[in-house]
Amino acid sequence: MDREPEETDDVRRNAGRGRALDSLDRKILGALSEDATRSYADLSKEVGLSAPAVHERVKRLRATGVIKRTSADLHGPSLGKDFLAFVHVEAAGWGKTEGIMALGELPEVEEVHAVTGDTGLILKVRMDCPEAMEGFLWRLYDMPGVRGTRTYVVLSTHLERGVQAGITPDLSQGDNLK
Amino acid sequence: MDREPEETDDVRRNAGRGRALDSLDRKILGALSEDATRSYADLSKEVGLSAPAVHERVKRLRATGVIKRTSADLHGPSLGKDFLAFVHVEAAGWGKTEGIMALGELPEVEEVHAVTGDTGLILKVRMDCPEAMEGFLWRLYDMPGVRGTRTYVVLSTHLERGVQAGITPDLSQGDNLK
DNA sequence: ATATCAACAGAACTTCATTCGGGGAATATG
DNA sequence: CATATTCCCCGAATGAAGTTCTGTTGATAT
Numbered sequence: 066m067d068r069e070p071e072e073t074d075d076v077r078r079n080a081g082r083g084r085a086l087d088s089l090d091r092k093i094l095g096a097l098s099e100d101a102t103r104s105y106a107d108l109s110k111e112v113g114l115s116a117p118a119v120h121e122r123v124k125r126l127r128a129t130g131v132i133k134r135t136s137a138d139l140h141g142p143s144l145g146k147d148f149l150a151f152v153h154v155e156a157a158g159w160g161k162t163e164g165i166m167a168l169g170e171l172p173e174v175e176e177v178h179a180v181t182g183d184t185g186l187i188l189k190v191r192m193d194c195p196e197a198m199e200g201f202l203w204r205l206y207d208m209p210g211v212r213g214t215r216t217y218v219v220l221s222t223h224l225e226r227g228v229q230a231g232i233t234p235d236l237s238q239g240d241n242l243k
Numbered sequence: 244m245d246r247e248p249e250e251t252d253d254v255r256r257n258a259g260r261g262r263a264l265d266s267l268d269r270k271i272l273g274a275l276s277e278d279a280t281r282s283y284a285d286l287s288k289e290v291g292l293s294a295p296a297v298h299e300r301v302k303r304l305r306a307t308g309v310i311k312r313t314s315a316d317l318h319g320p321s322l323g324k325d326f327l328a329f330v331h332v333e334a335a336g337w338g339k340t341e342g343i344m345a346l347g348e349l350p351e352v353e354e355v356h357a358v359t360g361d362t363g364l365i366l367k368v369r370m371d372c373p374e375a376m377e378g379f380l381w382r383l384y385d386m387p388g389v390r391g392t393r394t395y396v397v398l399s400t401h402l403e404r405g406v407q408a409g410i411t412p413d414l415s416q417g418d419n420l421k
Numbered sequence: 422a423t424a425t426c427a428a429c430a431g432a433a434c435t436t437c438a439t440t441c442g443g444g445g446a447a448t449a450t451g
Numbered sequence: 452c453a454t455a456t457t458c459c460c461c462g463a464a465t466g467a468a469g470t471t472c473t474g475t476t477g478a479t480a481t
């Protein structure tokens with residue numbers, strides 16, 4: 066009888082429940098977030114486990130959603146996208162407008178966040194030129210509920226990476242109160 | 244005489260010079276940016292090439308820097324990072340302060356951009372709790388040149404992805420002028 | 422004290438990545 | 452116009468890696 070381990074099919078959203086991440090998991094995650102092409106044999110030497118053991122952990126990390134996916138990180142300028150900007154959108158009703166959600170269909174839109182503050186939405190958009198930016202803003206203003214926008218054009222990017230596995234303990238404790 | 248194609252060592256920013264990306268490259272890039280674990284045999288069926296041909300193209304895309312790297316995308320909350328925020332920093336002198344560049348050492352800091360507008364810097368930071376955010380801001384204010392900050396706490400993220408291979412032609416032309 | 426379960430290592434197996442040799446189309450050269 | 456040259460592709464072969472299987476160990480629960 067083959068039991069399928071996946072068939073939970075239930076509430077899987079709070080990933081990593083039932084098994085907290087130990088230091089080995091974090092080590093693996095840190096390594097894979099920097100270079101996901103490394104072999105399990107290679108990783109096994111770094112974390113002190115056998116290749117199958119690492120494989121099993123990675124499999125679990127994927128299944129539980131800790132590793133959302135493995136992706137190739139592309140170079141914007143090489144694709145003709147030299148123009149990066151953050152657009153703060155002042156929305157009337159409130160976020161989640163059907164039109165605003167449809168922004169995700171544009172490959173130029175990389176991030177959409179609902180935020181606190183005077184603006185309700187922050188967009189990260191990357192395109193080829195200022196003219197495209199203009200076209201994008203027009204499209205934005207045509208949407209119902211968009212009252213205004215504030216655009217911050219990126220002059221240079223000094224750091225850009227995904228979620229990091231590490232944390233800085235000092236931040237949430239200790240010497241905050243000087 | 245082996246000529247090393249890399250030894251330009253100069254201005255490499257416009258990677259992919261000498262060979263424009265064709266539609267097959269874009270198809271491959273689009274696929275790999277969504278799932279970099281797909282096999283070449285699999286990709287070959289999608290783009291209509293043989294596996295070695297796809298491999299060769301990917302190899303070149305890596306070598307020329309179009310594919311910056313392949314990474315595992317991690318799930319923040321699973322790692323205990325439930326708190327995402329954009330921090331606009333009003334810097335006195337101007338960007339690239341040694342201290343600000345050192346922010347990259349904190350795994351909580353995911354992005355650092357120099358931008359136009361009243362603020363000179365936009366930071367994307369992800370941490371475990373508001374207390375950590377507080378600690379981070381304190382650390383920020385201790386830096387020379389930091390005049391003020393404005394923090395936008397992310398309430399919900401509707402879209403978050405890397406550079407997309409596709410483009411929307413309409414944006415930079417045509418019906419912009421309504 | 423015994424049964425149960427989770428995690429790991431070593432070996433076997435399978436699939437994939439990678440290299441090699443050759444062919445064809447387009448471009449450059451005489 | 453004919454002939455090299457170059458680039459890009461394919462099919463086959465090789466090697467390395469991913470993946471599965473089985474037994475063992477240690478811890479926990481009965």
